[in-house]
Structures are given as structure tokens and as C-alpha cells.
Amino acid sequence: MNAITETRPAQTTAACFHCGEAIPDGCNIGIEIDGEQRYMCCPGCKAVASLINGSGLGGFYRRRTAFNERPLAGTVPASPDATAAFHIYDDAELAATFSETDAQHMTHARILIGGISCAACTWLIEQHLERIQGVSAATVNLQQSRLLVAFDNRQLRMSDIFFQLEALGYRPRPFAHGARREQLGAEFRDDLRRLAVAGIGMMQVGMFAIALHAGEIQGMQAEYAGLLRWVSLPVAAVVVLYSARSFFSTAWRHLTHGKLVMDLPVAVAIGLAFLASVWATVSNSGQVYFDSVVMFTFFLLLGRFLEKRARSKHTEAWLDAEDELPGAVTVARGKGWETLPRIRLVAGDKLLIRNGDTVPVDAQIVQGQSAVREDTFSGEHLPRAVTEGDTVYAGTVNLEANLQAVALGTYRDTRLAALRKSAEIGSAAKPRLARLADQVAAWFVAGILLAASATAIAWLQIDPERALWVTLSVLVISCPCALALATPAALTSAAASLRALGILVRTEDALEALPRTTHMLFDKTGTLTEGHLEVAQVIPLSTLSETGILALGAALQIHASHPVASAFAHYPTAGEPFDSVSYRVGAGLQGQRGATRYRMGSTAFCHAIAPTLPEPPDDDRLWIALCSDDQALAWIGLDDPLREEAQAVIATVRDNLDLQVELLTGDSSPRGPRLAAALGMAVHRHGLSPQEKMQRVRSLQATGARVCMVGDGLNDAPVLALADTSFAVSGATDLARTQADFVITDGGLQRVLQAFDVARRCRGIIRQNLAWALGYNLCAIPVAAAGLVPPWMAALGMSLSSLLVVLNSLRLNKPKQALQNSPGGGPLWKVSTS
Amino acid sequence: MESLYLLIPIALVFCVIAIRLLLWAIGSGQYDDLDKEAWRILADDDEDTPARDKPPVTRQRSDDDHA
Numbered sequence: 045m046n047a048i049t050e051t052r053p054a055q056t057t058a059a060c061f062h063c064g065e066a067i068p069d070g071c072n073i074g075i076e077i078d079g080e081q082r083y084m085c086c087p088g089c090k091a092v093a094s095l096i097n098g099s100g101l102g103g104f105y106r107r108r109t110a111f112n113e114r115p116l117a118g119t120v121p122a123s124p125d126a127t128a129a130f131h132i133y134d135d136a137e138l139a140a141t142f143s144e145t146d147a148q149h150m151t152h153a154r155i156l157i158g159g160i161s162c163a164a165c166t167w168l169i170e171q172h173l174e175r176i177q178g179v180s181a182a183t184v185n186l187q188q189s190r191l192l193v194a195f196d197n198r199q200l201r202m203s204d205i206f207f208q209l210e211a212l213g214y215r216p217r218p219f220a221h222g223a224r225r226e227q228l229g230a231e232f233r234d235d236l237r238r239l240a241v242a243g244i245g246m247m248q249v250g251m252f253a254i255a256l257h258a259g260e261i262q263g264m265q266a267e268y269a270g271l272l273r274w275v276s277l278p279v280a281a282v283v284v285l286y287s288a289r290s291f292f293s294t295a296w297r298h299l300t301h302g303k304l305v306m307d308l309p310v311a312v313a314i315g316l317a318f319l320a321s322v323w324a325t326v327s328n329s330g331q332v333y334f335d336s337v338v339m340f341t342f343f344l345l346l347g348r349f350l351e352k353r354a355r356s357k358h359t360e361a362w363l364d365a366e367d368e369l370p371g372a373v374t375v376a377r378g379k380g381w382e383t384l385p386r387i388r389l390v391a392g393d394k395l396l397i398r399n400g401d402t403v404p405v406d407a408q409i410v411q412g413q414s415a416v417r418e419d420t421f422s423g424e425h426l427p428r429a430v431t432e433g434d435t436v437y438a439g440t441v442n443l444e445a446n447l448q449a450v451a452l453g454t455y456r457d458t459r460l461a462a463l464r465k466s467a468e469i470g471s472a473a474k475p476r477l478a479r480l481a482d483q484v485a486a487w488f489v490a491g492i493l494l495a496a497s498a499t500a501i502a503w504l505q506i507d508p509e510r511a512l513w514v515t516l517s518v519l520v521i522s523c524p525c526a527l528a529l530a531t532p533a534a535l536t537s538a539a540a541s542l543r544a545l546g547i548l549v550r551t552e553d554a555l556e557a558l559p560r561t562t563h564m565l566f567d568k569t570g571t572l573t574e575g576h577l578e579v580a581q582v583i584p585l586s587t588l589s590e591t592g593i594l595a596l597g598a599a600l601q602i603h604a605s606h607p608v609a610s611a612f613a614h615y616p617t618a619g620e621p622f623d624s625v626s627y628r629v630g631a632g633l634q635g636q637r638g639a640t641r642y643r644m645g646s647t648a649f650c651h652a653i654a655p656t657l658p659e660p661p662d663d664d665r666l667w668i669a670l671c672s673d674d675q676a677l678a679w680i681g682l683d684d685p686l687r688e689e690a691q692a693v694i695a696t697v698r699d700n701l702d703l704q705v706e707l708l709t710g711d712s713s714p715r716g717p718r719l720a721a722a723l724g725m726a727v728h729r730h731g732l733s734p735q736e737k738m739q740r741v742r743s744l745q746a747t748g749a750r751v752c753m754v755g756d757g758l759n760d761a762p763v764l765a766l767a768d769t770s771f772a773v774s775g776a777t778d779l780a781r782t783q784a785d786f787v788i789t790d791g792g793l794q795r796v797l798q799a800f801d802v803a804r805r806c807r808g809i810i811r812q813n814l815a816w817a818l819g820y821n822l823c824a825i826p827v828a829a830a831g832l833v834p835p836w837m838a839a840l841g842m843s844l845s846s847l848l849v850v851l852n853s854l855r856l857n858k859p860k861q862a863l864q865n866s867p868g869g870g871p872l873w874k875v876s877t878s
Numbered sequence: 879m880e881s882l883y884l885l886i887p888i889a890l891v892f893c894v895i896a897i898r899l900l901l902w903a904i905g906s907g908q909y910d911d912l913d914k915e916a917w918r919i920l921a922d923d924d925e926d927t928p929a930r931d932k933p934p935v936t937r938q939r940s941d942d943d944h945a
Binding site: 163164166167184185186187188229232233236237240241244248251265268271275278279353 | 879882883886887889890893896897900901904905907909910911912913914917918
């Protein structure tokens with residue numbers, strides 16, 4: 045395990061040893077790990093790496109197969125008591141929502157951990173925690189990113205566990221018991237039990253069946269054949285009654301609603317073949333199909349289990365919109381401020397919302413002025429200035445200064461909760477696609493019943509004694525195994541291939557629906573654009589060069605945390621640093637260099653010291669003025685730039701896929717229509733509220749259109765839920781991700797095209813599979829109806845036919861062309877097992 | 879061939895024991911995480927893990943955060 049192969053040696057000098065991100069120029073921080081000097085990109089990464097190495101767990105870096113997540117501590121200016129917030133979990137009432145304490149003072153807590161990138165992370169967390177005195181056991185479930193920890197509450201407090209996890213660079217969060225989570229866990233164990241019983245049963249019955257089949261060919265005494273049949277019966281009965289029960293219940297449930305689903309022919313085949321074999325055993329006549337019944341059950345269950353597991357593995361069903369909100373809030377109690385769990389908030393509480401904090405609940409400002417970023421809410425790419433009397437909404441970010449505000453209600457009353465509710469309504473109204481396989485199944489069942497009755501009638505005329513057995517053999521040989529596997533095998537295979545590309549498939553029905561899309565709708569901010577401001581144009585107003593202007597701007601903005609400042613973050617600063625930098629809310633920055641005063645910000649703010657400042661160009665960019673005493677220096681135009689691939693992707697969607705492309709934006713500035721015109725998209729209206737967006741999708745759907753929506757923001761979530769198919773782009777909000785059918789985890793908009801490509805190929809494969817399954821039955825049924833098929837041949841034909849379908853589906857996993865731009869988060873380190 | 883009358887029931891008894899064992903293991907949660915266990919069997923635990931005799935980690939205070 046010690047040998048390390050470095051696949052990209054050139055990267056090691058430029059990439060952070062901990063998180064893999066590029067090390068900024070001039071940054072020289074690092075520590076020695078395993079005798080070698082390693083460099084990190086930020087103090088946060090260094091802190092985590094030294095903790096890991098210092099506690100003797102440096103072996104973690106050899107074990108891991110993917111880079112860690114960059115710890116937040118080093119990158120985002122956290123509010124002063126961000127970590128103090130963990131102390132709220134010491135509150136017994138809150139702790140009880142995710143932990144239990146037994147009589148021996150042991151607390152068992154469930155904690156959801158963000159930032160787990162590979163199995164080595166589970167090793168690191170378990171090793172680290174278990175060596176803390178007082179912790180008796182720590183187990184991380186990689187599938188669910190969940191930690192179960194047991195500790196002695198006389199020696200440790202709940203917050204200590206949270207601190208330890210955060211220090212390791214992970215994001216801990218209480219894992220509250222939810223009905224859905226409980227149900228998923230219980231379902232998983234149930235499926236596994238059924239599969240286990242079917243598997244062991246299959247081996248037993250298969251063993252007896254080989255003897256029976258061989259005996260039939262070589263000649264075997266009737267006495268022993270009877271014995272083998274009699275012992276197969278109870279084993280098969282257990283499998284049919286226990287493992288295959290779900291097929292019967294599903295088929296019955298749908299039948300009572302007047303629907304014929306795939307499970308119906310499956311249930312009919314299993315039931316009839318089993319009953320016929322029981323009759324044959326009891327009456328000591330005819331043929332037994334116990335092995336076919338059990339094998340069929342096992343393979344179907346296995347297929348479904350793997351499909352479900354692949355889907356739930358990356359499902360983000362436990363992401364809640366509420367999780368985006370801070371867990372702790374600062375509330376005025378008596379004379380001072382107190383940190384309380386957010387769930388304790390009631391209407392009328394006075395809150396302190398610090399600069400940089402996410403607003404925890406809808407609230408009205410009573411003191412202070414600031415700006416809030418609402419881009420995910422409204423699509424507006426510029427922050428909204430707020431002051432006393434204005435309302436700020438839960439889920440938006442306070443950018444400039446501390447605010448005091450009065451809560452207008454609890455989470456239930458927030459606009460975020462309302463959005464989530466609309467998303468649920470949209471999700472319920474989503475057009476359900478009639479699966480190709482279910483459509484085929486209805487015809488298939490009718491056809492088989494017809495063929496079976498025809499056979500029975502014909503044989504009653506020819507040879508009444510054999511009529512029953514021949515009819516049963518028709519029913520058994522037409523076993524819909526291949527048909528039942530045709531769609532799930534192809535969909536699972538397609539989902540796996542998409543996952544390798546960086547696209548998670550949340551609902552597999554969407555894979556079938558995607559190729560039928562007629563209209564493609566895009567959100568603007570954050571979807572077609574990058575979602576953050578960048579310098580687009582510089583207009584020098586003095587002799588200072590463009591580079592000089594940007595360096596000056598960067599030197600000033602280094603003191604600010606406004607989104608404007610981030611536009612300057614990657615420009616090098618020049619000259620001596622500024623003194624006494626001050627920020628005026630809603631106006632701009634002022635700094636001192638020697639005797640000269642510099643200002644950067646709004647027109648009025650700069651005009652005050654530099655009256656010669658001309659008006660900014662009249663367009664939809666955000667123009668920032670830069671000036672010094674009595675001298676206007678420059679206008680700097682900021683813009684949320686288009687994603688570089690947007691132009692090409694839109695053109696391909698329009699021209700090659702032949703879809704109607706439309707922009708659906710909440711931004712009310714004229715930038716939307718202008719951008720749409722440049723990209724050649726239609727714009728219905730701009731400045732749409734989430735309800736208006738839904739209305740637009742509904743009216744399109746009413747005309748028969750199949751709508752595919754691509755979005756990222758909270759305000760897109762209801763539309764993503766409503767559209768026939770939907771994508772959440774990388775960096776989308778959690779609420780959008782939980783509502784979209786496809787979640788792009790890595791890469792840009794070109795992933796949408798790749799998903800279309802895979803979905804189209806998948807549809808082709810499903811059709812081939814269905815054609816094969818039907819063709820096989822068309823050939824086999826006449827032979828069986830003629831009374832020519834012995835049971836072993838039926839079993840063999842059935843298995844081969846299913847195998848073919850599965851192998852055909854696996855072709856989807858083979859990428860058609862080499863992937864251009866391989867996922868950036870892929871393992872750069874490979875641990876060889878030499 | 880009479881031995882079949884003895885051997886087959888014995889096989890069935892083993893089969894029942896195997897199923898019971900497996901169901902017990904599933905019920906006690908040993909199969910809840912199929913991903914990690916697959917990886918963990920390959921990791922040698924003792925190779926670079928120091929002994930567990932470290933002093934207790936000092937309790938963090940809220941005012942010493944580095945953020």
C-alpha cells in the first residue's frame with residue numbers, strides 16, 4: 045500500500061497538497077509530511093493538513109483516492125462566532141433531535157458530514173475520533189455520509205465532536221431522523237434480505253435441478269426424481285412467498301387501479317410456473333419449473349437492487365432547503381445577545397444578522413443598512429440595497445454591514461418555505477411519462493393470454509390429456525424476464541455512464557423522457573452566466589494604464605467582502621498598501637495612501653472628491669468609479685460574464701437537436717433580452733417571478749410541448765420540478781438540486797448535450813432490447829404451443845435471452861468518444877496495491 | 879443412492895442456518911454500507927496508526943477559533 049504513483053507530477057508544485065486547487069502566486073505555506081515538504085493553497089488547508097499529520101494520521105494522504113474539499117475557514121471570512129455556533133448543540137433539547145443518551149452516560153449521535161470525498165475520509169474520521177478520550181466508537185457510513193458516534197457525556201460535550209470534525213476540514217451537521225430516511229434504510233435492508241433468500245434458494249434448487257435435468261437425459265429412477273422434486277418444492281415456496289412477494293403486491297395494486305404494469309406478467313409467470321410445478325410434484329406427472337422460477341426471481345431482484353443502489357448512492361434526497369439556513373442565530377434576550385438554535389425563533393424576536401451571514405428567517409430591518417445578495421432568489425445579478433423598514437428573506441446573504449431585524453415568523457412563514465411548497469406542487473403536476481416497457485407490457489400480457497387460450501382450445505381438440513401441460517409450457521416459456529429487464533438494465537447502464545461524465549441522474553424516467561424534448565428553457569444568472577462579477581471593461585480617465593488601474597482597485601478592494609471585491613481578487617496589487625480604509629454602505633470604499641485620498645464606488649460618492657468625473661457609459665454593466673483627490677482615474681465596468689461554452693451549447697441545441705430555445709429569467713434588467721438576442725434565443729418575458737415561470741411552462745405543456753429546463757437558483761426550483769425534464773447546473777442551490785432530474789456535479793453546460801446524447805442512445809438500446817424480447821417470444825411460443833419444449837430448454841432459452849439484453853445494455857457504458865476535458869475532480873493520486 | 883435421503887435433509891439444514899445467519903447480519907446493520915467495507919478490507923490498519931495512548935484532546939473554547 046505504500047507505493048504511490050503520481051499521475052501528474054507537474055501539478056504537485058502548483059496544486060495544493062490538501063485540496064488540489066491551484067496555489068496562488070506568491071503563496072508559500074506548507075508543512076512537512078512523511079519527510080517531504082508539501083505546499084498548500086491557503087491557511088485553512090494548512091491547518092487541516094497539520095492537524096492530520098500532527099496526530100500521526102499522515103497515512104491518510106497515501107490512502108485517499110481523491111483530493112479533499114477546501115476547508116471553508118481559510119477562504120470565506122466567517123462571522124466572528126461561526127464556530128461558537130456549535131455550542132447550540134450542547135442544548136439538551138436540540139441534541140435530542142439527533143442523539144440518544146443511555147443509562148451509562150453514553151451519548152449516541154448521528155451526524156451528517158459534508159466534504160467526504162472518498163473511503164479514506166471515513167478512515168481518517170474514525171481514527172481521529174476514536175483516539176479522543178471519551179469516544180467509545182465512531183462509524184462513518186460512506187453511502188450516506190453519516191457518522192454514528194458514541195461518547196461519554198461526562199468527558200465530552202456534543203460541540204466538541206463538531207469542533208473536531210470541523211478541524212479536520214469537514215462540514216458536520218446534525219442528522220435528524222426523517223421519516224423518508226428511516227424508510228430508505230428499512231427498504232434497503234428488506235431488499236437485501238429478499239435478495240439473500242432468493243440467492244441461497246436459487247443455489248439449492250439449482251443443485252437439485254441439475255440432477256433432475258441430467259437424470260432426464262441419462263435415465264433416472266422415478267423414485268429419486270420424485271424425491272428431488274419434493275425437496276425443491278419447499279425451498280422454491282419460500283423464495284416465491286418471501287422474495288417474490290413484492291412482484292405480486294405491485295401487480296395487484298396497479299391492477300386494482302386498472303393498470304397493466306411490467307410486474308403483472310412477471311407475477312403471472314412466477315405464480316403459474318410455481319403452481320404448475322406444485323401440481324406436477326403432487327400428481328407425479330408433467331414437468332417442474334422450480335429452478336426457472338427461483339432463478340428468475342433472483343435475477344430480477346438483483347437487477348432492481350443494483351438499479352436502486354446506483355440511484356440512491358448519489359441521491360441528494362436528504363438535502364433540505366432548510367439546511368441552507370444557519371443552525372444558530374443571535375437573538376436579543378433581556379439586555380444582551382444570546383446564541384440560540386434557529387428552530388427556537390418565534391415571530392417578534394430581534395435578531396442580529398452579521399455581515400456575511402445567511403439570513404435565517406424572513407425579517408424586517410429595525411437598525412442598520414446593508415445590501416443583500418438575492419441572485420438565487422430573483423435572478424438579479426446585483427445585490428439589493430436594504431435599510432430600516434425593508435424586509436430581508438431567509439436564504440439570502442447579508443453582504444455589507446451588521447443588521448438588526450425582527451423576525452416576521454418561523455421558517456414555515458418564509459418565502460423560502462413558500463418556494464419549496466411551489467416546488468412540491470410543481471413536482472406533483474409534472475407530466476408522468478408512460479414508460480415504453482409498461483406500454484409494451486399491456487399488449488404483451490394480452491397477447492400471451494390470447495396465445496395460451498388458443499393453445500388450450502387447439503390441444504383440447506387434438507389431445508385433451510396434454511392440453512394442460514402444453515398450455516402451461518406456453519405460459520412459462522413466454523416468461524417476460526428479458527422484457528422485464530430490457531428497460532431497467534439500459535437505464536441503469538446509461539445512468540452509470542452519465543455519472544462518469546459528472547451528471548447524476550435523479551429520476552431515471554427522465555432519461556426516457558429527455559429525447560422527446562421539444563422546448564429547452566434556460567435560466568440566466570448562474571446558468572448561462574458564471575454567476576459572479578468580473579471586470580469587463582476599463583475606461584482610463586487619466587494617464588494611468590489599465591494594469592495600473594486594476595492594481596490600484598485590487599489594493600483597495602482587498603479590504604472589502606462585497607461581491608464587487610471578488611471581481612478584483614485575482615488581479616495583483618501594486619504599490620504600498622492603503623491606510624485607514626473605510627467602507628460606506630451603499631457608496632463605496634475610501635483609502636489613504638500618503639497624503640492622497642482614494643475613493644472607489646458610486647458616481648455621487650466619487651464626485652464628491654473629484655468633480656471632473658464624467659457620467660458612466662449608459663449600458664447594463666455595473667460601473668464603478670475610481671478617483672483620487674481632484675482627479676478622476678477610471679470607470680471600471682463589471683459584468684456577470686457568459687459561461688464560455690454557452691454560445692456553442694445554445695447553437696447546438698438549436699441547430700443540431702432542433703429544439704426551441706428560450707430564456708426564462710427573473711432578472712428584470714434589459715440584460716436578459718440583450719443576451720438572448722446575442723445567443724439567438726427567444727425571450728418570452730423577463731423579470732419573471734417563480735410563479736410566472738411555472739405559468740410559462742404550464743402553457744407550453746398545454747400545447748403539447750415537452751419542456752426541458754436548465755437552472756440553478758432557488759427561484760428555479762418550482763420550474764425544475766414542473767418541467768418534463770430538468771437539469772441543475774454545477775454550483776446550483778440545494779433546493780434546485782433536489783428538484784432537478786439531472787444534477788451536473790462537474791463541468792459546464794456541455795454536460796447537457798452529453799446527457800442528450802446518452803439518453804438518445806439509451807432509447808435506441810431499450811428499443812433493441814424490447815424488440816429482441818418480443819422476437820424471442822414470437823419464436824418460442826409457437827414451438828411451445830406445438831408441445832416440443834422440455835423444461836431445461838425453456839430455462840436455458842430464458843437465461844440466454846436475459847443475458848443478451850443485459851450485455852446489450854452494457855454497451856451504453858462504453859463511452860462513444862474519448863472524453864474531452866476529463867472531470868477536474870478526478871483522482872490525481874493513485875494508490876497502487878503493490 | 880439411499881444416502882440421498884440423509885444427505886439432502888442435511889443440506890437443507892445447512893441452507894436454513896446460512897439464511898438465518900445472513901438475515902441476522904443484515905438486520906444488525908453489517909451490510910448497510912457496502913462501499914466502505916469493500917475498501918476497508920484492503921487498508922492495513924496497523925501499518926501507520928500510532929497506539930491509542932494519546933492524551934485527551936483539550937476542549938476547544940469558543941474564543942480560540944481561527945476563522
